[in-house]
Amino acid sequence: MLPIITAFENSPDRGAGLARDMRVRWALEEVGRPYDVRLVSFKEMQEPAHLALHPFGQIPTYEEGDLALFETGSxxxxxxxxxxGLLPEDANARARAITWMFAALDTVEPPILDRETTRLFEGDRSWGPERLRLTEARIRPRLSQLSAHLGDAVWLDGAFSAGDLMMVSVLLRLRHSSPMLNDVPNLAAYVARGEARPAYKRAFAAQLAVFTGKASRG
Amino acid sequence: MLPIITAFENSPDRGAGLARDMRVRWALEEVGRPYDVRLVSFKEMQEPAHLALHPFGQIPTYEEGDLALFETGSxxxxxxxxxxGLLPEDANARARAITWMFAALDTVEPPILDRETTRLFEGDRSWGPERLRLTEARIRPRLSQLSAHLGDAVWLDGAFSAGDLMMVSVLLRLRHSSPMLNDVPNLAAYVARGEARPAYKRAFAAQLAVFTGKASRG
Incomplete structure (x- = not known):
């Protein structure tokens, strides 16, 4: 029995890789685990069957035997x-890699999501353009701090880990709609290294195929 | 050697329990682990010694022997x-409790933080009041979904866990500045159950004592 994840039947980003199932697909590819995908419509996501898996009516979910999980980070x-493949063996290094997962989700992504929310849902409000600049002023210090930590290292703390997977994913969201990342060359190169990983490429192709119609509905 | 956490020398909330060291203090109290606190000023948080512990210059950090961590969730x-004391023994139940930690931090807290940011830093902008209502309209569905999941259960998934610790902490942030939680009685009662735990009370008293001057600077 393969694990089953859920993904958007019609991804709002048209397969650009920003939907959160991408992060789970990438992790599955990194650890070499085959999986099945069940595509869900926006309507189905709010119905009891899906809410039983994900109380907030989102994707992705993860089912494996009698275990059912939600939340990408989890x-x-x-x-x-x-x-x-995604966490070091050493206990301390493992705890630090997990720290970087939380740092990606809870320190770096929030201002990036705030910018996205303003851009997508408040663009037509009187305050749209000014607030967009405000959110960018909040993103910039985070990028500088992350850049200072990374320095000329390849990954955030030793070998590639789940922390890097999450951080690259978060920075990709920013790059999708802003040139800001280009101002921070070592972070831009870090993201490019993430995208160059064969596991990332396989995951990206699989989620894009849903949009282009090459994947059948689960 | 006791573990050492960092906390604000001058907490912006004047000891109301919203600074993130509170979550770590609560966890330490739940597992019965004594700890030391090193208080840091806003200036010190941006200096190299603290940035070596926390690349984003925030609190709390956690030091235990040769392990140094940051990020409250981690x-x-x-x-x-x-x-x-904070995770069930059963592997599946453990994974679900961890899922609730991520749900608190990555699904429920972001709109609440967005409201806080608007309230605290954009209140004097022309859009302040209107955007505050907008953020509240984004919080409400999350509360309804969480309320529907909780139903008449005591905690989110069986016994009290790190997932409940984090979810109660996130909801307390909302209650601090909004009456919205009162509209959802089972969530209000859930938060009250969290606050009634002896470990919560000890943690709250300890962080308040920093502000009232009863704790000495570490």
Whole structure:
């Protein structure tokens, strides 16, 4: 029995890789775990069957035998803890890699999501353009701090980990709609290294195929 | 050697329990682990010694022997994984409790933080009042969904866990500045149950004592 994840039947980003199932697909590819996908419509996401899996009516979810999980961070951490490839063996290094997962989701992504929310849902409000600049002023210090930490290292803390997977994913969201990342060359190169990983490429192709119609509905 | 956490020398909330060291203090109290606190000023938080512990210049941090962690979620998870009291023994139940930690931080807290940011930093902008209502319209569905999941259960998934610790902490942030939580009685009662825990009370008293001057600077 393969694990089953859920993904958008019609991804709002048209397969650009920003939907959160991409992060789970990437983790599954990194640990070499085949999986099945069940596509869900926006309507289905709010129906009882899906809400039983995900109380907030979102994607992705993860089902594996009698285990059902939601929240991208939790699913990626679960995969990382039960398969080799996404967390170091050493206990302290492992705790630090998990720290970077939280740093990506809870320190770096919030101002980036705030910018996205303003751009997508408040663009037609009187305050749209001014607030967009405000959110960018909040993103910039985070990028500088992250850049200072990374320096000329390849990954955030030793070998590639679930922390890098999450941080690259978060920075990709920014790059999708803003040139800001180009102002921070070592971070831009870090993201490019993430995208160059074969596991990332396989995951990206799989989620894009849903949009282009090459994947059948699960 | 006791573990050492960092906390604000002068907490912006004047000891109301919203600074993120509160979440770590609560976890330490739940698992019965004594700890030391090093208070840091806003200036010190941006200096190299603190940035070496926390690349984003925030609190809390956690030092234990040769392990140094940052990010509240990561520290609480580390404590929960290495001490009894915050995660169930059963592997699936454990993964679900961790899922609720991520749900608190990444699904429920973001719109609440967005409201806080608007309230605290954009209140004097022309859009302040209107945007505050907009953020509240984004919080309400999250509360309804969480309320529907909780139903008449005591905690989110069986016994009290690190997931509840984080969710109660997130909801307390909302209650501090909005009466919205009162509209959802089972969530209001859930938060009250969290606050009634002896470990919560000890943690709250300890962080308040920093502000009232009863704790000495570490």
């Amino acid at each position: 699913i990626v951490l679960h995969l990382a803890r039960h398969h080799a | 520290i609480v998870l580390h404590l929960a994984r290495h001490h009894a």
